[in-house]
Amino acid sequence: MKDYEIKLELLFYGVRLSNTVKKEFITSGKVELFNDYITCTGMMISFNNQYVTCKINENSKYIVDFVNNQICLKKDNNIIKKIIIIEPAKYMINNELNRYGQPYSDYVVIHKFRARIQPINGCAYDCKFCNDNLYEYQKYPIELLDDALQKAIKENEIKNLLISAGTPKRNNIDYEYQNNVYKYFGKKYDNLPIDIMTAPRGIDTNKNKDSYIKFFKMLKVLNLADLSVNLELYNEEARRKYIPLKNYYSRKEYLDYMQLATEYLGNNIVKSGIIVGLENEGDTLKAIEELAKRKIRVILSPYIPFNNIGKSPTPEVMKRILLRAKEITNKYDSTLSSKYIWCRHNEISF
Numbered sequence: 001m002k003d004y005e006i007k008l009e010l011l012f013y014g015v016r017l018s019n020t021v022k023k024e025f026i027t028s029g030k031v032e033l034f035n036d037y038i039t040c041t042g043m044m045i046s047f048n049n050q051y052v053t054c055k056i057n058e059n060s061k062y063i064v065d066f067v068n069n070q071i072c073l074k075k076d077n078n079i080i081k082k083i084i085i086i087e088p089a090k091y092m093i094n095n096e097l098n099r100y101g102q103p104y105s106d107y108v109v110i111h112k113f114r115a116r117i118q119p120i121n122g123c124a125y126d127c128k129f130c131n132d133n134l135y136e137y138q139k140y141p142i143e144l145l146d147d148a149l150q151k152a153i154k155e156n157e158i159k160n161l162l163i164s165a166g167t168p169k170r171n172n173i174d175y176e177y178q179n180n181v182y183k184y185f186g187k188k189y190d191n192l193p194i195d196i197m198t199a200p201r202g203i204d205t206n207k208n209k210d211s212y213i214k215f216f217k218m219l220k221v222l223n224l225a226d227l228s229v230n231l232e233l234y235n236e237e238a239r240r241k242y243i244p245l246k247n248y249y250s251r252k253e254y255l256d257y258m259q260l261a262t263e264y265l266g267n268n269i270v271k272s273g274i275i276v277g278l279e280n281e282g283d284t285l286k287a288i289e290e291l292a293k294r295k296i297r298v299i300l301s302p303y304i305p306f307n308n309i310g311k312s313p314t315p316e317v318m319k320r321i322l323l324r325a326k327e328i329t330n331k332y333d334s335t336l337s338s339k340y341i342w343c344r345h346n347e348i349s350f
């Protein structure tokens with residue numbers, strides 16, 4: 001089996017932890033699991049050039065075991081890979097608090113070399129496959145975000161930043177707050193490439209080209225690695241059903257917005273996530289093609305069941321979509337998967 005095929009199986013089956021691993025690492029507190037959004041929960045491991053976050057599944061045929069002082073991945077009792085367990089940062093494990101008694105991890109979460117800054121707790125949107133919108137909506141002070149980021153950088157090797165988390169409410173105060181977050185971190189940490197994840201938006205709440213262009217111009221002066229605008233789904237009915245508020249921008253408006261962003265920011269700076277498994281494969285492939293022909297980087301995420309909706313795509317489905325996505329992106333001289341391999345831990349990727 002190729003490494004990426006193992007990764008796809010791990011995304012589907014997750015891993016079981018051997019009793020030795022449980023005792024040596026988990027119970028002793030030496031190793032902690034990630035407990036983040038639904039897409040980032042479980043054990044993050046790496047082998048060769050693969051990073052993958054695996055759910056913990058007592059019935060999985062994949063076992064993480066400790067053999068001859070080496071952590072290994074076993075399948076059906078055979079060792080197939082030596083692996084490294086990627087742990088959350090120490091301040092996350094120890095739930096360290098800032099001077100106001102709040103966990104640093106509320107503000108900044110680390111996945112290997114990437115620090116994710118979370119300006120907004122909760123979310124103004126209501127995507128049905130997401131658990132972020134279950135938390136109370138709150139804008140965090142920039143000072144406290146920076147405080148946490150300084151700690152993260154001091155104690156860890158950080159190679160890129162992501163500003164993500166919830167979508168702001170559609171009012172000019174919250175939009176202005178988010179603009180200030182982008183400008184503040186983009187300028188202060190201009191040695192680190194920055195990935196900004198947002199729903200389509202302008203400099204303010206106006207839904208017009210002038211407002212969008214002002215927003216892109218504001219981002220263009222930053223050390224921007226990516227602007228992530230996740231289309232999520234292609235099928236119109238599925239969009240209405242699963243992403244009702246995101247669908248405030250229609251599919252066409254999403255695509256037009258990303259195309260305009262590409263004109264201002266450059267090819268393959270804009271990237272877009274597609275959820276695989278929540279709509280039929282034909283629609284997923286259409287989404288990939290629409291993105292690729294606009295030189296928008298395609299990110300494939302396996303659907304992780306939530307709220308009793310749908311099922312995860314099988315490894316076979318993931319592989320089929322991935323291979324077709326590769327052909328399509330090659331055809332349009334476009335790109336597939338996140339630039340940094342540690343950011344691909346929850347992606348369907350090679």
Ligand code: SF4
Nearest residue numbers: 123125127130132133
């Ligand atoms: S916009 Fe993003 S964070 Fe908000 S509910 Fe949708 S998927 Fe979750």
